[in-house]
Amino acid sequence: MNCEFAETTVHGYFDGELDAVRSAEFERHLERCVECQRTLESMESLRTRIRHADLSERASPALRDRIRKDLAGTPEKAAPRRVFHPGRFLVPAFGLAAAGLMIALGLGWIQRSSRTTQITAELVDAHVRSLQPGHLADVQSTDQHTVKPWFDGKLDFIPSVSDYAEQGFPLTGGRLDVIDGHTVAAMSYGRRKHIINLFVWPAARESLPDTSGSRQGYNWMAWRAGEMQFCLVSDVSAGDLGELKRLMLAR
Amino acid sequence: MLQAEEKFRFEQLVLPHLDSAVNLARWLLKNRSDAEDVVQEAMLRACRFFDRFRGGDARAWLLQIVRNSCYSWFEKNRRSEFMTEFDEELHGPAVADPETLAAQADDRRRLTKTLAGLPARYREVIVLRELEGCSYKEIAEITGIPIGTVMSTLSRARQQLQGALSGVASKEAP
Numbered sequence: 001m002n003c004e005f006a007e008t009t010v011h012g013y014f015d016g017e018l019d020a021v022r023s024a025e026f027e028r029h030l031e032r033c034v035e036c037q038r039t040l041e042s043m044e045s046l047r048t049r050i051r052h053a054d055l056s057e058r059a060s061p062a063l064r065d066r067i068r069k070d071l072a073g074t075p076e077k078a079a080p081r082r083v084f085h086p087g088r089f090l091v092p093a094f095g096l097a098a099a100g101l102m103i104a105l106g107l108g109w110i111q112r113s114s115r116t117t118q119i120t121a122e123l124v125d126a127h128v129r130s131l132q133p134g135h136l137a138d139v140q141s142t143d144q145h146t147v148k149p150w151f152d153g154k155l156d157f158i159p160s161v162s163d164y165a166e167q168g169f170p171l172t173g174g175r176l177d178v179i180d181g182h183t184v185a186a187m188s189y190g191r192r193k194h195i196i197n198l199f200v201w202p203a204a205r206e207s208l209p210d211t212s213g214s215r216q217g218y219n220w221m222a223w224r225a226g227e228m229q230f231c232l233v234s235d236v237s238a239g240d241l242g243e244l245k246r247l248m249l250a251r
Numbered sequence: 252m253l254q255a256e257e258k259f260r261f262e263q264l265v266l267p268h269l270d271s272a273v274n275l276a277r278w279l280l281k282n283r284s285d286a287e288d289v290v291q292e293a294m295l296r297a298c299r300f301f302d303r304f305r306g307g308d309a310r311a312w313l314l315q316i317v318r319n320s321c322y323s324w325f326e327k328n329r330r331s332e333f334m335t336e337f338d339e340e341l342h343g344p345a346v347a348d349p350e351t352l353a354a355q356a357d358d359r360r361r362l363t364k365t366l367a368g369l370p371a372r373y374r375e376v377i378v379l380r381e382l383e384g385c386s387y388k389e390i391a392e393i394t395g396i397p398i399g400t401v402m403s404t405l406s407r408a409r410q411q412l413q414g415a416l417s418g419v420a421s422k423e424a425p
Binding site for chain 2 (some may be wrong): 004
């Protein structure tokens with residue numbers, strides 16, 4: 001061990017933490033330095049090994065439950081009491097009219113957004129249900145050519161099914177689910193030890209805005225592509241969901 | 252404690268990082284039930300002090316609280332982190348052929364044992380960087396290590412881990 005970079009800078013380079021100038025400088029050095037090349041290689045293989053071993057631990061359903069109860073039990077602060085102020089009653093007439101307009105506009109928005117809330121709540125429930133033993137897949141397969149034909153004849157639309165095992169999202173199976181009284185296609189993917197559900201249905205039936213959110217500690221991400229509505233639900237990070245969405249859109 | 256909308260914000264911003272919290276606590280305390288108790292308490296504390304959260308990185312903010320709670324746990328229980336063995340649960344991915352599964356479980360056990368054997372200050376940076384994908388800035392924020400020394404701490408941690416792994420490998424070789 002003679003190279004001073006092999007003990008420090010090479011790690012910053014490997015982790016993508018060097019600025020452009022230092023990074024370029026280090027790359028020039030790397031071309032000549034066998035020691036740094038070797039360190040870089042061994043770090044790559046260590047990282048791959050750790051990734052494959054999947055060492056991440058996750059919260060048990062029991063802990064999730066305990067915390068949910070804790071939070072529900074947390075007393076809420078009383079809203080500050082309003083102080084009586086006579087001036088407040090002198091609201092000009094145009095103010096009332098404006099308020100009326102806002103309410104009319106707002107109602108439409110609330111209707112749409114409460115609809116989204118209702119659908120995503122059902123999707124999150126469906127996701128939670130799927131985590132119970134034996135509920136995740138009606139057809140268990142990592143092969144998209146097995147899962148896709150399984151849906152034939154069971155739905156009035158044909159969902160496309162793809163596997164993303166190489167990118168870290170292996171397909172694990174498919175099943176039917178019911179959302180808002182309609183049958184939808186559900187496919188499950190693995191992400192490390194976590195499970196991601198993809199729900200697909202014709203957008204004409206019910207569409208969600210292209211947005212994401214979270215509910216009860218689960219993240220969801222919805223988008224529309226072509227005639228179809230898609231929604232991912234999982235306890236993995238929104239970043240992971242975004243990555244899977246990009247992969248699906250690129251297909 | 253919290254007004255309804257603040258509680259909603261807490262659920263949106265902080266709660267989704269529960270798995271990361273458990274991951275860090277479990278690797279620091281090496282025991283699931285202790286880790287979950289500490290995380291439950293840390294979550295309550297985070298909720299109580301949520302008004303001190305100034306926006307920004309909610310995961311780093313939560314993990315900092317979890318890490319502090321873990322270290323206070325060590326003090327309170329007068330336990331050195333070296334006294335505990337990692338209580339390993341075997342859980343493999345749901346789908347794989349038996350052969351790969353066995354080989355994977357084998358390597359997982361070896362890695363778990365070796366990583367659990369590292370000193371806490373090295374173990375935590377490996378967990379944060381390699382399992383949680385934290386940036387150096389986040390690692391500095393969570394652990395309190397000055398940002399300038401995150402790189403060298405990681406470098407030493409990786410060297411130790413690699414050294415120990417090759418040691419374990421050669422010991423176990425026939």
